[in-house]
Amino acid sequence: MKIFSYAIITVVVLVLFAAKPFQNDASSQLSLEGTWEQIDQYTYDGEKVVDTIKATEGYRQIKMFYNGKVMWTRFVPQDSVEWFGYGSYIATDDSLKETLEYGSASMMQIIDTVRVFQFKLILKDNWYSQIQLDADGNPLYSENYKRLD
Secondary structure (H helix, E strand, O other), rough: HHHHHHHHHHHHHHHHHHHHHHHOOOHHHHHEEEEEEEEEEEEEEEEEEEEEEEEOOEEEEEEEEEEEEEEEEEOOOOOOOOOEEEEEEEEEOOOEEEEEEOHHHHHHHHHHOOOOEEEEEOOOOEEEEEEEEEEOOEEEEEEEEEEEO
């Protein structure tokens, strides 16, 4: 009888250890920290995506989130204007707030009038979308990123 009890306990323990990797606690596993590359943009009409703009050949926009800081850079081959920015960020389950401190000359013109950028956030394992909302909370456009690191 003791052997049977030990066998059942052993099987239960093995099942629990084997099942642990399949548990999904998304709030503790998902993180914006890392390096991301923009893959496309959506334009919305109400809640519906009406246009998708893919990144063109040579275009790159990279964002890095680490320890409450954000930095991004954009390279457009046919454009001589430099674009980059640096600041802090706060992410919740459904929002992203970036407060930029400085950037390229072209970005500083924007930062001089708008320093805080607020987005709706959709975060998955290796993909995220930052969605700009209008005054009524309707989506206008989004930037969509894949995780590089």
